[in-house]
Amino acid sequence: MTKKALSLIAFFLFASQISLFAQTKFVMAGLTHGHSHWIFQKSFQGNFELAGIYEENQDVVRQFIKSYNLDESLFYKDYEEMLDEVQPDGVLAFGPVSQHLDIVKKAAPRGIHVMVEKPLAFSAKEAAEMEKLAADNSIHLLVNYETSWYPSTDALIHKSKVEEDNFGKLRKAVFHHGHKGPKEIGVGNEFLDWLTDPEQNGAGALVDFGCYGVNIMTLLTDGEMPESVTAVTQTHKPDIYTEVEDEATIILTYSGAQAIIQASWNWPFDRKDMDVYMEKGYLKAPEKERLDFRYGNQSDDTVQFVDKEMTGTYANPFQYFSDVIEGRINLPPYGLYTLENNVIVAKILDAAIESSKTGKTVALQP
Structure with missing residues (x-):
């Protein structure tokens, strides 16, 4: 076998390993929902990385840094700046329900998928606007329920x-x-x-x-x-x-x-x-x-x-979101996350x- 052939085999083996172990990159928008603690817990780890967090409440930021020994560089004071700098695959929304529309408005045009904590919205009008944003920008918009x-x-x-x-x-x-x-x-x-x-x-x-x-x-x-x-x-x-x-x-x-x-x-x-x-x-x-x-x-x-x-059943919603983004899951008609x-x-x-x-x-x- 020639050196060129061996090099090509080595390249494809390396490329397949990258594909196999590539992690979905997430950021969080909000930490004030009580369920925001899940992603920092061992039972909710998976084939993804948390690369940025946006939270306005600095008392909450300090609490999370202390509780989970987080690096301060993980936190951003501007949501859009975080999206542009990190360029994540997906956003996890764990703040007030009233903020969901704004989170989607800024993520969708950038081609960034979104998962919000339940419910999607309490306003039919806002839900319809988010639906249109997701369709127009070809992103997944999921909703997590325990x-x-x-x-x-x-x-x-x-x-x-x-x-x-x-x-x-x-x-x-x-x-x-x-x-x-x-x-x-x-x-x-x-x-x-x-x-x-x-x-x-x-x-x-x-x-x-x-x-x-x-x-x-x-x-x-x-x-x-x-x-x-x-x-x-x-x-x-x-x-x-x-x-x-x-x-x-x-x-x-x-x-x-x-x-x-x-x-x-x-x-x-x-x-x-x-x-x-x-x-x-x-x-x-x-x-x-x-x-x-x-x-x-x-x-x-x-x-x-x-x-x-x-x-x-997926017991880890973050891995579910990752697998949807990576194409490993096809969402069922009217599925609970859909x-x-x-x-x-x-x-x-x-x-x-x-x-x-x-x-x-x-x-x-x-």
Whole structure:
């Protein structure tokens, strides 16, 4: 074999190693969301690097530097300067929901993909604008929900669809999401300040936890828009939550089904679970790795314990984002992370906020 041939083989071997081990480059826009800590934790590491962070609150910056022994050079005081200097593949948005549109406005024209923490928006108008920016600039715009990492979520959705002959059509879904309350569980003041501000978060528990059930129901119905949205809200702890509700129930009606979404900052314990009732049986996901189901001819539930190896669930949203960017994942129609799902979620949240303010049911057009 000639030296030239050997050199070419060596070059292609080296190039393939670069391709195999090349890391997706991320930057973060905001650290005030309580979930912003995840990417610094060992269990959320992957084939990506965090190359820049933009955060206006310098107290929060100092807190993160100290907590995770971060280099000060990682931080930027100007978002656009960070985008231009780092030239990342993707932006991770972990600030107020009201900032999502501006983050996308500046990233999309630069061809930079974006993942925002849930929800995409509480305004249908802003969601539509982000959708157009993503389409016009050919970027991925994903939305991260914790329940997207649960094997039980994937198992329930898969089983309900592949066993439609056994279960029949979807008739009702009941979602329970929430906890004792953000202040009660001890979230940081930098998070609490905007989470309880209707200008920055849209509402309180209605947006914070109502979005989970809407997101899952949108996939269960293959992107069907509900015919109507009714939301009832209350504030049981007005001394703590002075501007937003801490209790919300959202009812969605579809042509052949309904969803009851119970979002609360008053549960006696943390919960993210759901019950899905079909014509001839039901499925329940009481825990992140447990699925209960019963066919119509059974007298007892079948209890199945599931894990990510069984369901193929990504437990790491950052690796999921990286794999979408690198083309290793093709997003499923109306998947939980997808823009098409979450634009619908934003429309429903917008209508729910209107319903809660007016006391009237809001009709939605397909």
